[in-house]
Amino acid sequence: xxxxxxxxxAATRARVALGRAGDALPTARLLELRAAHAAARDAVHxxxxxxxxxxxxxxxxxxxxxxxxxxxxxLQRPDLGxxxxxxxxxxxxEHDVVVVLADGLSPQAVHAHGxxxxxxxxxxxxxxxxxxxxxxxxARVALGxxxxxxxxARSVVVLVGERPGMSSTDSLGIYFTFDARRGRRDSERxxxxxxxxxxxxGYEAAATTCAMLxxxxxxxxxxxxxxxxxxxxxx
Amino acid sequence: MTVRxxxxxxxxxxxxxxxxxxxxxxxxxxxxxxxxxxxxxxxxRVAAQALLADLPLTTFLDExxxxxxxxxxxxxxxxxxxxxxxxPVASMTVGEFRDxxxxxxxxxxxLARGLTPEMVAAVSKLMRVQDLISVARRTPVVTAFRxxxxxxxxxxxxxxxxxxxxDPVGIxxxxxxxxxxxxxxxVIGINPATDSPQRTIDLLRLVDDVRLRYDIxxxxxxxxxxxxxxxxxxxxxxxxxxxxSIAGTQAANSGFGVTLDLLREAHQAALGLGRGTVGTHxxxxxxxxxxxxxxxxxxxxxxxxxxxxxYAVAREFDPLLVNTVVGFIGPEYLYDGKQITRAGLEDHFxxxxxxxxxxxxxxxxxHAEADADDTDALLTxxxxxxxxxxxxxxxxxxxxxxxxxxxxxDALYARQVLGLAPAPEFAAWLERMELLDxxxxxxxxxxPAVRAxxxxxx
Numbered sequence: 001x002x003x004x005x006x007x008x009x010a011a012t013r014a015r016v017a018l019g020r021a022g023d024a025l026p027t028a029r030l031l032e033l034r035a036a037h038a039a040a041r042d043a044v045h046x047x048x049x050x051x052x053x054x055x056x057x058x059x060x061x062x063x064x065x066x067x068x069x070x071x072x073x074x075l076q077r078p079d080l081g082x083x084x085x086x087x088x089x090x091x092x093x094e095h096d097v098v099v100v101l102a103d104g105l106s107p108q109a110v111h112a113h114g115x116x117x118x119x120x121x122x123x124x125x126x127x128x129x130x131x132x133x134x135x136x137x138x139a140r141v142a143l144g145x146x147x148x149x150x151x152x153a154r155s156v157v158v159l160v161g162e163r164p165g166m167s168s169t170d171s172l173g174i175y176f177t178f179d180a181r182r183g184r185r186d187s188e189r190x191x192x193x194x195x196x197x198x199x200x201x202g203y204e205a206a207a208t209t210c211a212m213l214x215x216x217x218x219x220x221x222x223x224x225x226x227x228x229x230x231x232x233x234x235x
Numbered sequence: 236m237t238v239r240x241x242x243x244x245x246x247x248x249x250x251x252x253x254x255x256x257x258x259x260x261x262x263x264x265x266x267x268x269x270x271x272x273x274x275x276x277x278x279x280r281v282a283a284q285a286l287l288a289d290l291p292l293t294t295f296l297d298e299x300x301x302x303x304x305x306x307x308x309x310x311x312x313x314x315x316x317x318x319x320x321x322x323p324v325a326s327m328t329v330g331e332f333r334d335x336x337x338x339x340x341x342x343x344x345x346l347a348r349g350l351t352p353e354m355v356a357a358v359s360k361l362m363r364v365q366d367l368i369s370v371a372r373r374t375p376v377v378t379a380f381r382x383x384x385x386x387x388x389x390x391x392x393x394x395x396x397x398x399x400x401x402d403p404v405g406i407x408x409x410x411x412x413x414x415x416x417x418x419x420x421x422v423i424g425i426n427p428a429t430d431s432p433q434r435t436i437d438l439l440r441l442v443d444d445v446r447l448r449y450d451i452x453x454x455x456x457x458x459x460x461x462x463x464x465x466x467x468x469x470x471x472x473x474x475x476x477x478x479x480s481i482a483g484t485q486a487a488n489s490g491f492g493v494t495l496d497l498l499r500e501a502h503q504a505a506l507g508l509g510r511g512t513v514g515t516h517x518x519x520x521x522x523x524x525x526x527x528x529x530x531x532x533x534x535x536x537x538x539x540x541x542x543x544x545x546y547a548v549a550r551e552f553d554p555l556l557v558n559t560v561v562g563f564i565g566p567e568y569l570y571d572g573k574q575i576t577r578a579g580l581e582d583h584f585x586x587x588x589x590x591x592x593x594x595x596x597x598x599x600x601x602h603a604e605a606d607a608d609d610t611d612a613l614l615t616x617x618x619x620x621x622x623x624x625x626x627x628x629x630x631x632x633x634x635x636x637x638x639x640x641x642x643x644x645d646a647l648y649a650r651q652v653l654g655l656a657p658a659p660e661f662a663a664w665l666e667r668m669e670l671l672d673x674x675x676x677x678x679x680x681x682x683p684a685v686r687a688x689x690x691x692x693x
Contacts, residue, residue, distance in 0.1 A: 004685045008412050012398060012405035015630025015642075016412035020679055023647035025630070033607070033630060037639070040601035075602055076265060078529075078567050105602055163565075164601050165637030168399070185530065187492035194399040194428055194635065201400055201428070209429075225460055225492035228432060 013167055013199060036166035043169035045071060048107035048137050056115050061101075061133040064088055064147065068138040081140035090150035095131035097214070098153035102139035106161030109170040113195055113203070114159050117172060120203035121157065124211035141175045141189070148180035155217070156180040157210070162193060171196045174210055178223035188224035190217075237298065241286050248282035254300040256290075257353070258537035259283035260360045262577055266525045266538045266568035273537075287357055288330030292321075295353045301534045301544075306485045307495050312351050312547045320349030329357045336370045336588075343374040347550075347590030352483070352543035355585045359539070364577065367584040368620040374587040375621060378555045379514025380454045380475065382420050382658035384623050385592050390655040391624035392646045393556070393594070394419035397635035401428045403441050410445055411688045412629055416643035417650075417670065417677040420661035421556055421594065421624035422476060422519065424456040426636055435459045436472045443473040449668070449688065452512075452660035454555070456519050461493055461501045468504050476519040476555060477505045483522075483544030486532030495548070502552045513660065516555035516592070522546070523560040524578050525568030538568060539578065543585040550591050556624065557586060558594035561613075563638055565600055572609030575599060579613050583622050594624035598640040607631065607639070614645055618653040625649075647677055 005017035018029045025033070054061050067083040068074035074081050099122065101114045122130060131153045136143055141158050148156035155178045162171040172195040177184055190213050194200035217223040236252040250256040258272035260283035267273035274280035296316065301309045318325075324332055324346065335341055336358065359367060377385045384391050396409035406425060413419050423442050427434055435457045442455035454475040459467075461479040468474050479498060480491050488494065498518075505517040522545040524538040533541060542559065549557045559582035562575040569575045579595050586593030597613050599605035614625065631642035649655065656662055656675075665671050668687075672678050 004689055005412075005680060007689050008408040011408035012402070012634075014396075014398065014405065014409050014412075014628070014634045015632050016408055018630055018642075018644070020644065023644055023651050023676075025642070025644055029630070033632065036632070037601065037606065044602045075565075076567050076570075077269065078565075079269070163637045165634060166601070166632040166639065167634050168637065171399075171637060185490045187490055192429065196399070199399065225462060228430075228463075 033166065040164040040166055040169050043106050043108050043164040046107060047071070048103040048110060050135055050137060053101065053111065053114065053135055057133055059133070061135050062090070064134060064136050066136065066138040066140070066143050071138070074138040078140055081138055082142035084143065084146050084150070088150070090147065092150065092152040093131065094129065095151060095153040096128040097125065097155040097157060098131035098134060098148050098151050100134045100136050100144045100147055100156060100158045102136045102141070102143065102158050102160040104139060104161035105163040106170060109161035109172045110159065112170040113172040117159055117174070117195055117203050117206065120207035121210055124207050125214070142184065144175070145177065145180045145182050145184050149182060154179060155214070168196055168199065171200055174206060176210060176213055176217070176223055178217040178221070190223050190227055239286050241282050243282040243285060244278040246278065248279050250283060250286065253294070253298045254534070254536045256283050256286060257300065257357060257360070257540050260287045261537045261539055262360070264538065264568065264574045264578065265566060265570040266528055269567055270528050270533055270538070272535055284361055288328060288361055290329050290357070292324060292327050292329060292332055292354050295351050295357070300353060300536045300540060301484055308483060308485055308488070308544055308548055311495060311551060312544065315551070316351060317348035320346060322349070324349070330361060333358050333361050333366065337366060343370060343588065347588065350589060352547045352585070352589060353540060355588045356540040356543040359581050359584055364580055364616070367580040368616060371584045371587045372619065372621040376587055376590055376592045376623065378516040378592040380511040380516055380555050381452045381513060382454070382660045383513055384421055384555065384658055386659070387621060388654070388656060389658055390618055390622060390646070390650060391421035391658050392418040393421045393624055393626045394423045395426070395626050395628045395633065395640070396423065397426050397628065397633055399428060399635045401434055401438060403437070406438070406441060407445065409629055410442070413627065413643050414451070414688060415670065415680070415685060416647060417657060417665055418627045418643045418646060419451070419453050420658040422454050422456050424458060424519070426458045428635060430459050430463055432463050432466050435463055436467050436470065439472050439474065450664070452664050461497060465501050465504060468508065473510070474505060474508060475510050476517055477501045478519045480521050480526070481545050481548050482526040482530065482532070483541035483548070484527050484532050484534060487527035487530045488548070490530030490532060495551070498552055516553050518552045518554040519556045520549045520554055521558055521560055522549070523564050524582065525564045528568070529564065539581055542582055543589070546586050546589045546591045550589060554592060556594060557591045558596050558624070558626065560596040560598065562599035562603060562605060563596065566603040569603070571604035572606070575603070575605055575609060576613045576616065580616060580620065583617060583620055592623050594626070595622055596626040596640055598626070598638050600638045610639070610641060611645070614641060614649050615652070618649040618655060651676065
């Protein structure tokens, strides 16, 4: 006889139908949760392999670090993660957009999804003058504003490793900011999260949505909460 | 600005203004260190607490921590202060106010509209954990929509069926799993992966269909931005509760893309839908210490005082639910289990004293120094404190927001050891669905209800 809860388990990767030991979790489930937490903790603390990422990207990506001197400071001082390290020099040009690969809280996510996501997006950006790709470490999303300003790019797309969860340690987020400059608020950005095929959003779907938002942003001259993924509702 | 000073431990301690005194008096947390407002030594902290204890409560009516002319939250706090409700405590100092609150004869529920967030934050800074618990326990706040929440002896849960791609079948499976474990009486509330109006409408219809099919007395919510909720209400979507993240300063709310006027408009629109059956509370707010600093909008005020100010925003709109997401924001604001625990109890206490239907998302992230032992401890303490509701996800693992909250099992544990019941309307539904055993506990798998609930998923 089949377990009446099998359809639940088949329907989602969430930890449904775990069973019970009294009101608590059975021992095997408890240990699975602990193992997942351990993996996520380790994911936060393993550094981005910048050399390997640069090889995978090809070309000549730029490399920057934030003002946070290491992982411990990065975790406790987000203000430093939003600023470029002292002495950072960027060649100013004329670009419509720069794409930044930022380690964020999961360098693993950037290794797993950064390059294919970037390629899916840039093929949809005909008519945009795209600056050289930037790899940023100990980086928060807002570091992209300083990078864009330094390179002379009007907009910035930050592909960033999201905070690891217990069933996904490698989710990538995309943050798009039109007219990027220091002091931009979170409400002035558009975000797509959970890019992590095959379980989360796929590269093509994310790239299509992002490119649509970017086109709308350029038409309206803004990004953020006023911009909806559903163009009919943008006012 | 009034400079205040005191000698303690052979040192003279000076505090330039009310905000810096409040900040220095706050038990240690990483966010105040990050903001540069924390006490520089343990003795300075106690010195600030001693000065605070002797401060008349009326001080907070004369001195504001964020300027009136710059900040609509301050204007709301000052302009809506109820002098009659304040009268019983008007002559007290902060220290006397603590003693008064702890007296069993004090009616702590009658004071709410006479108290400002800064008064409540101040007294909480003098309190130990047991004070925060015992006073909150005597200060229930009852609200209702399709269930009645916050009654003494109850603890409700938000069933949070998030899915990384908003997959309808996956979300439905999680809703069923939660219902089978007795969860969902506060709200079935989804954080959508993308803030798209059409997606929000689809998810609302999905939850509403489940609710109607099984005649479940609860309310649904898709936690989209308030502007999205306004749009879709015009399009006829079945909106029970309007959600918004809020904070304690105008600038931080601006960072969330909201103003008081916008919230007022959304509140009126939701009231107009009239979808509640046992009550009309139709707003849902989330808050959390550190959100103002995160938006660079803290005005030199400590994060716990600003958090209490967010409750003044919340209570203006008669919410059904308010919860602090206490461990979500990260270790730069609350570093470890000790700081998260203290903050959760402070937030719950301050909310209840201000008349807000306070729940807590007992949670932590993978970059904080905390684990499930810490959430067990905080859940137990909050259950004793009379917390209105907590948030539950399958196995405590939110596969969409990437953090750990409580599991459905955890709520069963708390209800069992503390003798707490679900909301009465929901408890009656559990009984009708034969999900309870003779002792009122949630049955283990095997009841006819399981097959009934999972039939649509096969």
